[in-house]
Structure formats: C-alpha cells, structure tokens
Amino acid sequence: MMLLNPGPVNVSDRVRQALSRQDICHRDSEFADLLHGIQAKLLKAFVPGAESEYAAVLISGSGTAAVESAVMSSIPHGKRMLILNNGVYGERLSQMVGLHRLGVSELKYEWTARPDPERVRLALRQHPEAHVVGMVHHETTTGLLNPVKEIAEVVDSQNRVFILDAVSALAGESLDIASSHIYMVAGTAGKCIQGFPGVSFVLVRKGFLERMRAYPKRSWYLHLTHYVDNEGRGTTPFTPAVQLYYAFDEALNELLEEGVAKRIQRYKKMAALIRDRMAKLSVKPVLTPDRQSNSLTAYYLPEALSYQVLHDRLKDQGYVIYAGQGNLENRIFRVANMGALTEEQFTGFLDTFERICLAA
Numbered sequence: 001m002m003l004l005n006p007g008p009v010n011v012s013d014r015v016r017q018a019l020s021r022q023d024i025c026h027r028d029s030e031f032a033d034l035l036h037g038i039q040a041k042l043l044k045a046f047v048p049g050a051e052s053e054y055a056a057v058l059i060s061g062s063g064t065a066a067v068e069s070a071v072m073s074s075i076p077h078g079k080r081m082l083i084l085n086n087g088v089y090g091e092r093l094s095q096m097v098g099l100h101r102l103g104v105s106e107l108k109y110e111w112t113a114r115p116d117p118e119r120v121r122l123a124l125r126q127h128p129e130a131h132v133v134g135m136v137h138h139e140t141t142t143g144l145l146n147p148v149k150e151i152a153e154v155v156d157s158q159n160r161v162f163i164l165d166a167v168s169a170l171a172g173e174s175l176d177i178a179s180s181h182i183y184m185v186a187g188t189a190g191k192c193i194q195g196f197p198g199v200s201f202v203l204v205r206k207g208f209l210e211r212m213r214a215y216p217k218r219s220w221y222l223h224l225t226h227y228v229d230n231e232g233r234g235t236t237p238f239t240p241a242v243q244l245y246y247a248f249d250e251a252l253n254e255l256l257e258e259g260v261a262k263r264i265q266r267y268k269k270m271a272a273l274i275r276d277r278m279a280k281l282s283v284k285p286v287l288t289p290d291r292q293s294n295s296l297t298a299y300y301l302p303e304a305l306s307y308q309v310l311h312d313r314l315k316d317q318g319y320v321i322y323a324g325q326g327n328l329e330n331r332i333f334r335v336a337n338m339g340a341l342t343e344e345q346f347t348g349f350l351d352t353f354e355r356i357c358l359a360a
C-alpha cells in the first residue's frame with residue numbers, strides 16, 4: 001500500500017528490519033549507546049554546527065507527546081503562552097494550554113492565512129504575562145508553511161521564548177533552528193524522517209533547559225527535564241519503545257546518508273510532480289503556491305467525486321489519500337509525499353488518479 005497520508009509513512013526495508021534487532025534492557029549499556037547515538041544524529045541533522053548548544057530529548061509517544069511536553073514544561077509560574085492558530089494543530093496547541101488555564105488570547109487566522117509578525121509584536125507588547133509563543137511550522141491541515149524566521153525574530157526581539165511544532169516539517173522543510181533563536185522544536189520519527197510512529201523528540205536550547213528546571217511540574221509522563229536527567233545517564237524515566245528506537249536510529253542513518261538538504265529537495269521535486277499533474281487535470285489546490293509546503297498538498301474535491309468514493313477507488317488500487325479536517329472535511333482531500341517512495345510510485349498514483357477522474 002502506498003501511503004499518501006501525512007504519517008504513518010512507508011519506510012524502507014532497512015528501517016523495518018531494524019525492528020528485529022536483539023532484545024535489550026533499557027537500564028543497560030546497550031540501550032544507553034542506542035539512545036546517545038540517536039541524540040547525536042538528531043543534533044547533527046537539525047542543528048548542524050550548534051550541536052553543543054542543544055539537547056535532543058526522546059519520548060516514547062507520537063508527535064503529540066513531544067508537543068505537549070514542550071508546551072507543559074516551558075511556562076514559568078505566573079506566566080502564560082500566546083498561540084498562533086491557523087489550523088487544526090495550532091488549535092490543538094491552544095487546547096493544551098487551555099486545559100491548564102495557561103493561555104492568553106490566541107491570535108487566530110483563517111486556515112489559508114499566515115500569522116503576521118507585526119500583530120505578534122503588538123500582542124506581546126499588550127500582554128507582558130505572555131512569556132512563551134507557540135506556533136506550528138507546517139500546518140498539516142492545509143499544507144501551509146508558516147513564516148518561522150520572521151515570527152522567531154519578533155519573539156526574540158521582545159525577549160520571549162519561541163517554541164515550534166515541527167512534527168510534520170522536520171526533514172521536509174528547511175529550518176535554521178540555531179540562528180533563528182528557537183528555544184524548543186518538537187518532532188517525530190514517523191513523518192519526514194521516515195521512521196515508525198511512536199517515538200518523538202524535542203530539541204531544546206541548553207540555556208533554556210536550565211531555566212526550565214525551576215518551572216512547575218504539570219505532567220508526570222511529559223515533564224521534559226525529568227527526561228533530560230534520565231537520558232543524561234543513558235536511560236529513560238519510563239519503559240521506552242526499544243524496538244522503535246532501533247528503527248528510528250536506522251531512519252536517521254538513512255537521513256544523514258541522503259543528507260537533510262537532499263531529502264528536502266527530493267520532497268520538493270515529488271510535490272512538484274503531483275502539483276503539475278493535478279494542474280493539468282484542473283484539480284484546484286486550496287493554497288496558492290507561495291504558501292505550500294514540500295510534503296503535502298490539499299485539493300478541492302473534483303465535482304463528480306465525493307471523498308469517500310475517491311478514497312475507496314484509489315485504495316482498491318493500492319493508494320491511500322487523506323481526508324480534510326474540521327470545516328474542510330467534506331470539501332477537500334490531501335496528498336502527502338512523505339516517506340520512502342520513488343518517482344515511479346508517484347507517477348503510478350497520478351496515472352491511477354487520472355483514470356478514476358476520467359471515469360467519474
């Protein structure tokens with residue numbers, strides 16, 4: 001089955017085979033070596049040249065675990081968080097801080113619009129209690145890429161802390177974490193890194209990590225400094241998904257062999273292949289090209305096909321597309337190009353898509 005949903009993704013045989021390595025105990029040296037190897041590879045891939053300034057913190061759990069641990073661990077007592085919300089995952093950030101009553105008024109945008117840095121600057125001036133700003137890098141709801149560098153500059157100029165949900169972006173989009181003054185970035189193994197879901201991570205600036213130690217503990221499982229202390233000793237506070245760590249390690253080997261920049265270029269090329277063909281078929285994208293990410297495109301449904309019919313006909317032929325969410329649920333479909341997939345596979349999908357449209 002070719003997965004055109006934004007995670008879980010198709011993985012290589014090499015990554016799949018890594019699942020069956022030997023059974024080990026997470027309190028023994030073999031696990032410490034595995035853990036420290038993954039951390040070093042994450043830093044090399046995503047903060048090259050600034051490895052000593054960041055810590056990579058691993059959590060057994062899907063991307064949401066990493067995002068929630070970053071959110072819950074980053075707010076000092078008496079301070080709050082400002083969320084930039086332009087999609088389902090921005091909304092989710094709001095809900096997380098809302099649960100703990102730690103939010104200030106979020107800045108809400110249309111799902112096809114980007115946050116405006118000047119509005120963020122104004123909001124931070126008006127809300128001295130907003131200590132942290134949270135945003136999603138790639139809003140998977142529509143495939144919209146948010147202006148990370150511009151927002152990070154504003155947040156930094158106001159002496160605030162910027163945290164980024166880059167769960168669907170890391171290894172698919174360029175991101176200069178270190179020079180953009182980003183304090184925390186949440187990511188997952190199971191999307192553009194091409195591992196399995198179930199392991200996620202947060203890249204944290206070390207100076208901020210020390211400050212976080214004084215912040216209130218708001219979760220038992222997701223308190224980030226608890227992980228940092230354990231992982232420093234080569235273990236994890238709770239039983240880790242050991243076999244998924246093996247596969248994650250192998251996926252990172254593949255990423256570093258391919259090169260992060262080349263991975264991004266490959267995704268961009270596959271997205272262009274999809275977009276050119278869809279344009280020829282007059283299938284209309286939800287976003288203008290300047291807003292689109294490298295790894296997902298949202299399209300309005302062709303008139304003659306409901307989502308379910310399109311999905312089922314494609315699935316019969318071995319292709320899984322993805323539905324819209326929220327108010328776009330019955331109006332759009334999404335095609336992700338994440339994972340260990342070849343140009344020939346994408347061409348096969350597009351040929352099948354065209355046949356289904358012509359027959360409808």
Ligand SMILES: Cc1ncc(COP(=O)(O)O)c(C=O)c1O
Binds near residue numbers: 062063136197
């Ligand atoms: C931007 C973004 N953030 C967070 C998540 C949540 O990740 P998970 O489903 O792995 O918990 C997703 C999932 O698609 C996502 O796209």
